Amino acid sequence: GEDVEQSLFLSVRExxxxxxxxxxxxxxxxxxxxxxxxxxxxxxxxxxxxxxxDMKQDQRLTVLLNKKDKHLSLRIADTQTGDxxxxxxxxxxxxxxxxxxxxxxxxxxxxx
Amino acid sequence: EAQVTQNPRxxxxxxxxxxxxxxxxxxxxxxxxxxxxxxxxxxxxIYYSMNVEVTDxxxxxxxxxxxxxxxxxxxxxxxxxxxxxxxLYFCASSIGLAGSTDTQYFGPGTRLTVL
Numbered sequence: 001g002e003d004v005e006q007s008l009f010l011s012v013r014e015x016x017x018x019x020x021x022x023x024x025x026x027x028x029x030x031x032x033x034x035x036x037x038x039x040x041x042x043x044x045x046x047x048x049x050x051x052x053x054d055m056k057q058d059q060r061l062t063v064l065l066n067k068k069d070k071h072l073s074l075r076i077a078d079t080q081t082g083d084x085x086x087x088x089x090x091x092x093x094x095x096x097x098x099x100x101x102x103x104x105x106x107x108x109x110x111x112x
Numbered sequence: 113e114a115q116v117t118q119n120p121r122x123x124x125x126x127x128x129x130x131x132x133x134x135x136x137x138x139x140x141x142x143x144x145x146x147x148x149x150x151x152x153x154x155x156x157x158i159y160y161s162m163n164v165e166v167t168d169x170x171x172x173x174x175x176x177x178x179x180x181x182x183x184x185x186x187x188x189x190x191x192x193x194x195x196x197x198x199x200l201y202f203c204a205s206s207i208g209l210a211g212s213t214d215t216q217y218f219g220p221g222t223r224l225t226v227l
Contacts, residue, residue: 008152042116042202042218043155088154099170100145100216102155 004103006089011109018076020106022089025070029091032065034074037086037105046074046087076108084110114139116219118203124225125193133188133222135203143206144186145170145216146178148199155202161186193226200224 003025012018024032029051035043049056049063049072056063062075076083089103116137125131137144145160147170157170161180175197177189186205190197203219 004154006154042220043204043216044218045215090155099160100157101171102147102157104152104154 004089004091004101006087006103006106008104009107009109011111012079013111014079014081016079018074018079018083018108018110020074020076020087020089020108022072022074022103023070024072024089024091024101026091026093026101027067027070028093031092032063032072033088033090033092034061034063034072035088035090035102037088039085043088079108079110081110081112084108114217116203116205116217118201118219118222120222121220122223124227126227127194128192131190131193131224133190133201133203133224135186135188135219136184137186137203137205137217138184139205139207139217140183141205141207141217142183143216144180145204146176146186146188147202147204148172148197149202149221150199158188158201193224195226198224198226 006022031048033048034046036046037043047058049065054065060077064073086105086107088105092100119134142163146158147155149155156172158176159178161167167178201222204216206216
């Protein structure tokens with residue numbers, strides 16, 4: 001079946017790196033995404049990676065994809081208090097249609 | 113301003129009373145989608161639409177209906193709401209198919225409580 005799993009909480013100190021991990025089960029995913037949700041707001045796309053890539057860097061964000069282990073991670077360098085939010089991992093499946101499956105979200109706490 | 117709007121933002125209703133949550137986008141996007149967000153479960157896709165008059169079920173379509181009579185609007189209909197449909201609902205749209213680099217733009221959310 002299709003499933004995306006993430007740990008629910010992560011706490012880091014300001015200035016440290018944060019690493020948020022995600023595992024998925026469906027190998028037919030085409031794109032994998034990281035979204036950020038701030039309190040009371042909708043979701044904002046942070047970055048994405050195509051399933052035939054293994055790494056993507058975008059300023060403070062680094063996405064690593066291990067397709068063999070079906071493992072995706074998001075590293076935030078020099079984490080700031082403004083990075084406190086819920087981060088969702090998501091995959092889009094191309095199986096007769098286009099479905100997007102989200103993880104439960106990882107709540108990142110950044111301590112000053 | 114490019115945006116996805118949803119109405120109402122908050123709604124408290126009773127079991128069995130039909131309701132519609134509207135969603136509208138002004139970006140001429142082809143792809144639109146509805147999600148519900150529940151604690152510990154993340155977002156689950158209810159229905160999506162790849163174009164006018166083309167809709168398809170997501171992961172949790174039971175108890176919901178949608179329509180796409182025009183490109184900009186994608187209402188979510190609950191014919192007979194039940195308490196297990198109490199949730200936070202998000203509408204989203206993107207230029208093309210969600211299986212691409214096209215960003216999905218999310219609406220602000222509708223918090224629905226069914227008593």
